[in-house]
Amino acid sequence: xxxxxxxxxxxxxxxxxxxxxxxxxxxxxxxxxxxxxxxxxxxxxxxxxxxxxxxxxxxxxxxxxxxxxxxxxxxxxxxxxxxxxxxxxxxxxxxxxxxxxxxxxxxxxxxxxxxxxxxxxxxxxxxxxxxxxxxxxxxxxxxxxxxxxxxxxxxxxxxxxxxxxxxxxxxxxxxxxxxxxxxxxxxxxxxxxxxxxxxxxxxxxxxxxxxxxxxxxxxxxxxxxxxxxxxxxxxxxxxxxxxxxxxxxxxxxxxxxxxxxxxxxxxxxxxxxxxxxxxxxxxxxxxxxxxxxxxxxxxxxxxxxxxxxxxxxxxxxx
Amino acid sequence: xxxxxxxxxxxxxxxxxxxxxxxxxxxxxxxxxxxxxxxxxxxxxxxxxxxxxxxxxxxxxxxxxxxxxxxxxxxxxxxxxxxxxxxxxxxxxxxxxxxxxxxxxxxxxxxxxxxxxxxxxxxxxxxxxxxxxxxxxxxxxxxxxxxxxxxxxxxxxxxxxxxxxxxxxxxxxxxxxxxxxxxxxxxxxxxxxxxxxxxxxxxxxxxxxxxxxxxxxxxxxxxxxxxxxxxxxxxxxxxxxxxxxxxxxxxxxxxxxxxxxxxxxxxxxxxxxxxxxxxxxxxxxxxxxxxxxxxxxxxxxxxxxxxxxxxxxxxxxxxxxxxxxxxxxxxxxxxxxxxxxxxxxxxxxxxxxxxxxxxxxxxxxxxxxxxxxxxxxxxxxxxxxxxxxxxxxxxxxxxxxxxxxxxxxxxxxxxxxxxxxxxxxxxxxxxxxxxxxxxxxxxxxxxxxxxxxxxxxxxxxxxxxxxx
Ligand code: HEM
Numbered sequence: 001x002x003x004x005x006x007x008x009x010x011x012x013x014x015x016x017x018x019x020x021x022x023x024x025x026x027x028x029x030x031x032x033x034x035x036x037x038x039x040x041x042x043x044x045x046x047x048x049x050x051x052x053x054x055x056x057x058x059x060x061x062x063x064x065x066x067x068x069x070x071x072x073x074x075x076x077x078x079x080x081x082x083x084x085x086x087x088x089x090x091x092x093x094x095x096x097x098x099x100x101x102x103x104x105x106x107x108x109x110x111x112x113x114x115x116x117x118x119x120x121x122x123x124x125x126x127x128x129x130x131x132x133x134x135x136x137x138x139x140x141x142x143x144x145x146x147x148x149x150x151x152x153x154x155x156x157x158x159x160x161x162x163x164x165x166x167x168x169x170x171x172x173x174x175x176x177x178x179x180x181x182x183x184x185x186x187x188x189x190x191x192x193x194x195x196x197x198x199x200x201x202x203x204x205x206x207x208x209x210x211x212x213x214x215x216x217x218x219x220x221x222x223x224x225x226x227x228x229x230x231x232x233x234x235x236x237x238x239x240x241x242x243x244x245x246x247x248x249x250x251x252x253x254x255x256x257x258x259x260x261x262x263x264x265x266x267x268x269x270x271x272x273x274x275x276x277x278x279x280x281x282x283x284x285x286x287x288x289x290x291x292x293x294x295x296x297x298x299x300x301x302x303x304x305x306x307x308x309x310x311x312x313x314x315x316x317x318x
Numbered sequence: 319x320x321x322x323x324x325x326x327x328x329x330x331x332x333x334x335x336x337x338x339x340x341x342x343x344x345x346x347x348x349x350x351x352x353x354x355x356x357x358x359x360x361x362x363x364x365x366x367x368x369x370x371x372x373x374x375x376x377x378x379x380x381x382x383x384x385x386x387x388x389x390x391x392x393x394x395x396x397x398x399x400x401x402x403x404x405x406x407x408x409x410x411x412x413x414x415x416x417x418x419x420x421x422x423x424x425x426x427x428x429x430x431x432x433x434x435x436x437x438x439x440x441x442x443x444x445x446x447x448x449x450x451x452x453x454x455x456x457x458x459x460x461x462x463x464x465x466x467x468x469x470x471x472x473x474x475x476x477x478x479x480x481x482x483x484x485x486x487x488x489x490x491x492x493x494x495x496x497x498x499x500x501x502x503x504x505x506x507x508x509x510x511x512x513x514x515x516x517x518x519x520x521x522x523x524x525x526x527x528x529x530x531x532x533x534x535x536x537x538x539x540x541x542x543x544x545x546x547x548x549x550x551x552x553x554x555x556x557x558x559x560x561x562x563x564x565x566x567x568x569x570x571x572x573x574x575x576x577x578x579x580x581x582x583x584x585x586x587x588x589x590x591x592x593x594x595x596x597x598x599x600x601x602x603x604x605x606x607x608x609x610x611x612x613x614x615x616x617x618x619x620x621x622x623x624x625x626x627x628x629x630x631x632x633x634x635x636x637x638x639x640x641x642x643x644x645x646x647x648x649x650x651x652x653x654x655x656x657x658x659x660x661x662x663x664x665x666x667x668x669x670x671x672x673x674x675x676x677x678x679x680x681x682x683x684x685x686x687x688x689x690x691x692x693x694x695x696x697x698x699x700x701x702x703x704x705x706x707x708x709x710x711x712x713x714x715x716x717x718x719x720x721x722x723x724x725x726x727x728x729x730x731x732x733x734x735x736x737x738x739x740x741x742x743x744x745x746x747x748x749x750x751x752x753x754x755x756x757x758x759x760x761x762x763x764x765x766x767x768x769x770x771x772x773x774x775x776x777x778x779x780x781x782x783x784x785x786x
Pocket of ligand 1: 188222223225350351352353354355356357358361379382383386387390391658659662663666667671745746748749750752753
């Protein structure tokens with residue numbers, strides 16, 4: 001074996017060079033970024049999306065299985081009395097995996113971590129029993145800090161209590177929706193990252209360093225062929241518009257290149273009737289050719305359909 | 319090929335693994351560019367094949383990208399390594415059998431991975447889209463066996479030193495394994511947030527910089543001297559190229575996220591290192607161009623040299639773009655636009671593919687000892703690729719500049735979409751020419767295997783004249 005006998009020095013320099021590069025490009029940035037504390041946005045995002053919205057063993061086919069539900073509460077689930085102000089809680093039913101920030105509070109960063117553990121009792125949350133979380137405000141070292149509150153531990157609200165008082169219209173399936181966003185590749189056209197240099201006016205504030213703690217995947221998108229969506233819910237909060245636009249973007253925007261997502265409706269509409277896609281398409285073609293005055297009606301979606309989650313996710317992007 | 323999978327290693331003819339890899343690569347090239355052309359059609363005409371999840375753009379785009387990177391480009395690399403490493407070490411491939419199995423597992427794993435991606439089962443991380451079980455499969459059955467085979471071949475060489483091409487091969491294989499494992503670790507270890515986002519681009523950058531670019535260059539370091547008969551102009555410049563790739567190309571990952579809220583020091587550092595990539599780039603291009611001294615007629619007459627030199631010439635605009643577009647002064651304008659898509663295709667379809675194409679042409683003819691079936695078809699292949707690519711690049715660059723202007727003048731987004739439409743059509747036409755060229759190529763290589771004139775022992779295929 002000829003080996004590397006002439007290359008002793010070379011191999012060592014190689015190890016040194018590559019190792020140095022790894023230090024600078026992996027170790028330093030990772031230790032720098034992990035020092036940042038989670039912002040409200042990061043807490044909201046991870047609580048609403050749950051553990052992971054890409055491939056993972058709890059949802060291997062990206063169907064939106066085992067995802068948390070966001071619930072807009074107007075009555076106290078224990079006493080059934082109306083509450084002074086509505087609050088948003090995140091329901092993790094039995095078996096739903098918790099997001100990184102709850103499994104590894106270190107991810108939340110200084111302040112948020114301490115408050116979430118000491119006042120929010122997040123370490124007491126159990127996957128087998130389920131838990132209800134909310135974002136609360138507290139004081140850490142004289143500063144106001146938001147933290148994750150495990151309401152199951154602090155108020156005794158169980159997932160069942162909350163689901164009992166929640167109406168379907170109070171529930172947001174944004175976690176399932178983000179899974180659809182990843183699966184359907186919306187991020188090949190849309191970004192979730194307004195750029196720091198020029199996007200403030202049109203697409204809204206670019207995210208900050210702590211806006212992502214605990215989120216996975218971030219699905220920034222790199223290749224923008226369509227509007228940024230990070231704040232789309234505050235530009236446009238119409239469910240009807242979203243519904244028509246997803247069924248066929250050309251109904252509301254004739255020049256759009258966005259694909260039709262009618263297949264996310266599933267087989268049945270809101271009233272349980274089978275959706276006749278072939279008929280719809282034929283009628284739409286007639287409309288396009290000018291043989292009809294109005295386009296066919298977009299079927300209303302079932303409350304457990306994939307499109308419902310996706311629209312919930314869009315509207316949650318404030 | 320299949321009959322050799324269970325044969326004794328000694329009974330397998332030398333070069334079998336390389337031939338298997340060569341044809342697999344061409345087939346993936348045809349599939350990959352076909353998918354590219356399909357996607358381009360969808361961006362030009364959104365209602366082309368619609369209403370079905372499996373043909374939605376968001377399901378097909380990553381299949382194209384992974385088919386061309388891990389099918390075409392990486393398999394062409396494997397084929398090149400399997401015949402060039404032994405040729406330079408004056409020995410045989412360490413294990414033909416391992417090579418054949420490697421190729422089998424590669425094809426199966428890639429087909430599986432692409433199917434999974436196609437169904438939308440993805441990690442949601444660009445370029446590391448494969449879910450982690452597929453990543454592990456690729457590491458264990460694809461990259462590690464390939465590396466083992468090539469390393470052992472180089473270690474068992476019968477020559478004194480190691481030639482430039484082989485340094486690059488062995489180092490790149492080492493680096494790609496590290497990059498692959500570290501880059502995909504966020505999925506496995508459930509990392510989240512900016513760390514995950516940054517690692518996504520750390521992977522994307524390094525797989526291009528420490529795998530695709532250096533191996534493509536290494537191939538040119540072999541083909542040009544081999545076919546022209548000129549010695550490499552300078553080994554010193556080769557050293558400069560090698561070391562500057564390791565030091566400079568491995569560091570600017572953050573320049574892909576210049577508009578994201580990463581730590582500012584990291585972006586500045588990446589941006590400076592990114593300009594320094596011009597060092598290996600210039601070293602490489604000048605070394606190859608100077609090696610051509612006195613043999614420039616071959617640029618016209620010889621198909622392998624024509625492909626290689628065209629690819630090297632494309633490395634000039636590629637690296638000039640690359641060095642400058644990632645500085646803060648320019649990046650904000652073109653980030654996330656079609657400009658980047660044009661740049662990505664200049665790198666992979668322009669620069670890299672032309673070099674690998676040459677290696678596959680040369681390698682298959684040499685191993686099979688068959689003269690290329692038809693020069694006419696090869697010429698058509700070359701021109702369809704070059705013209706198709708040029709249309710693609712020009713149209714997407716223009717589209718990107720329109721998008722950039724749209725961004726800063728706050729034009730309603732839909733007007734940008736309308737303005738881009740003609741360029742989307744042009745890109746689709748250009749890309750389709752590339753696809754057609756590749757179909758011709760597959761036919762040509764197949765006919766070479768069956769009907770090509772036999773090359774006498776001890777002769778190089780290019781020493782014989784073309785017949786068709
Ligand atoms: C070997 C040849 C090719 C390679 C290596 C290649 C590689 C790639 C890569 C890396 C991307 C991602 C670009 C980015 O994110 O910036 C991409 C996207 C794409 N490629 Fe290719 N490609 C090749 C040939 C083609 C051909 C022949 C076509 C046909 C038109 C094509 C059409 C596309 C399209 C439409 C996209 C999506 C762009 C977008 O999302 O805006 N590619 N390709």
